[in-house]
Amino acid sequence: MSSSVHRITVREMNEIQCRRQLAVVKRRFKQWQVLANNSQYHQPRIAQITQAYQQLMGNGEQLAALSVRDLSLLNNQLVEFTGTLNNEVQEVREQQIEKKALLARTKSHREHNLAELITLVREKLPNESELLAQLVASDKQTENQTNQLIFKALTLLSSQSTSLTPSAVTLLNQLKAQSEGVKQFWQSGLPQTPFAQQCEQILLMIEKLKLMASSNDVQRAEQQLVELRELKEGTPRHLRADSLIMTLAEQLKLSQQRIELIDKIEQLCDELAIFADNENNAMISNVLASMESSSIEALNAWIDKLDSAVSFAEQQVVATAQRKTVLDGLGKLGYQVQDTDVKAWLDDGKVVVTHPATPGYGLELGGKQARFQARTVAFSTQRDNLRDRDIDAIWCNQHQQLQDIIAQTDAQLVIEQALPAGSGEMKVYETQSEEQRRNIAVNHLKNRSK
Template identity: 60%
Template sequence: MSSSVHRISVREMNEIQCRRQLAVTRKMFQQWQKMANTTQYHRPRIEQIFTLFQQLSANDISTISARQLTTLKNELTQFSATLKQEIQTVREQQLEQRALAARTNAHRQHNLEALAALVREKLPAEKQLITELESRDVKGVGSLIFRALTALDNVQSQLSPFANQLLEQLKAQSEDVPQFWQYGAPLSPYAKQCEQILLMIEKLKLVGYLNEALSAQQQLAEIQSMNENPQRHLRADSLILILAKQLKESQQHTELVEKVEQLCAELAIFSDDENAKIIDEALASIHSSSVTGLMSLAEQLEAKINLAEQAFVAEAQRRTVLDGLGKLGYQIQETDVRAWMDNGKVVVRHPATPGYGLELGGKQARFQTRTVALSSQRDTQRDKDVDAIWCSQHQQLQEFVAQSDAELVVERALPAGSNEMKVYDLEDAGQQRNTATNQQPRTLRK
């Protein structure tokens, strides 16, 4: 054949994708560990996830086959999806529990204040008890309430229904009821709105949205100062929607921060001073960046990673082809890979066919080969013979490529002698070999 189009897949393509997924999994595992250490997480589940991570990360990616790499990548992807789901679920549960604990504590403090006032009014002689109640120390609150209730038993007949409701509520609280409402009375729809708002404000504080929480508190105070009317309910509903949007944004911000950290771990695979600088700048800015800024940063990192991967795979593809041609006896130089990468083509020669060469061109997984003459002053009768020689060599090239755990496929080809052979000036061919720069190709961090 005089000209042909080939498609090559190399092991390095599977390897780099597997390394990228492993980098993501490692970073996600660190994020999961941080979360698991700050909550009441099931010990058997921690051990299970840790063991699975150890098994997956113990594989020597540099030695396993392309097929095994694909399997490992799929397993890592599934494991990462599991970690992501657990992180989201537990984080939401933890936020809900912490916010509810804050609201419960606020109720407790409010009730202790009311109890202290009641003891002051009915039992002014109990100065020690009053002092302890006014300190509102959470530690030992159960025994403190029990002492107050015991002391008030003697005057219970003098208490108002309101005060008795308070005592009943505090008694329930002292028995470790995790959630209770002020005075134990059923909540009105408006009171439920206010409590929901207060719970959401606590969540905003916990996720670091302090300015938003302060603004919401001010708006709630304005709403509570209004008289009972439909407008008050509408404003409360509107505030709830605003808070829900802010909480969703905070969750998105957290997830984007983690995504940027994962992308930085992927980019770090490609050992490059420029990449190292990009990573440092990204990690230094993520916590102070807005959601929009993080989304833009993630897109930039993804683009950088894809370009680096494409360059790495393209270089591996060209090196595999040229190594195979070298085994066929073609004169291959160290600079040929870089010349092909930089110029989109390179010409190699074989001692058995002086005056002729093989041009390889293309920058993607598909590339074209065609025989070329290195001088217009030649016996053109030999052109078809040179085409035929290349045809006979091609199957051997496929075998050599397969030995590298790669695959070379001919997508289309022209028969020997079917086209007039391109004349490739010998001087131009020399230039092709000398265009390789001193720039070192990107290396893959193991």
């Protein structure tokens, strides 16, 4: 054949995919581990995920010894495990945010109810100075001790019900109802007005915002709630409360999106770190230093830039391995391959190699992707054109040998298209004279015989 188009796959393609996915899994597992240890997570589930992680990491330490098939299998396992961790992390994060927000509201109700109770004790039970002191210092006591104090105070106040004002009686009844269970006591009193319920929803959303967004967003929301409470009761106040709820819902959505974008950036930085060089290291430092203060638009731009950098770096490594594999194979067939030929092929998009048995002719390799073209070329127009067909036939025979050699390196060379020997006009390179080419061939033979 005079010209042929080939596709080559090398094990480095699968190995790099595994290395990238291992970096992703390592980061995600650490995030999951922190969240799981700080939450009420099922211990059997922790053991199950930890065992799966350790097994994958053990396989990951042996990448160099794995075949292409095993690398592909490992990569699929890593991708599947990453999906599991992503779901687990998202679920635990949502649960923790909900739990922390509810605890913050519970603390607020606790402080409010205790303050009301202390006021009643101070007013109606002036002789209970020790009880009053203990209630005031209840934040230093255990929950059980505090509940006992509350029960004692409510019992004593109940005996004074005839001297209580109507509002104090209402408050006392509310506190009694809430004290029926430990949890109920610390919830806001019922019944609530529709506006009070709106405010409670807003306050809960603000607590979530504190966990996810910037302090400026929180301060604006708190100020808007203050302004709402100053309005007179009526439809306009309810409408503004609904509007604030919708605004907070959008802010929470954007905050969640921001968290996910930062996760993605950190993941891409880990992947890019595999291809360490000065330029990539500088990019990683810049993005990590600026992402916390960056807008969502800027974060998306960083993701695009990092993704492109990772893809380019991976392509360079794979392309180098592909070209080296082909040239090493040709070298074993007797072609004159220089140490700089791989770089020349990558930089120029093509390279020409020669064989001492066919002086005056060479083999041009061209292409910058996984697919490349090989074609026989001549070095002078002043040649015996009748030899061209023989040169094409020689390359056709050598191609089969090259496939066998490449297969031994756990790579694969496939021919996608080929032109029959002598079917086209041979390309000519007038870069060297026939004598120069002949001398090169002779010197090469001498060097091989030493």
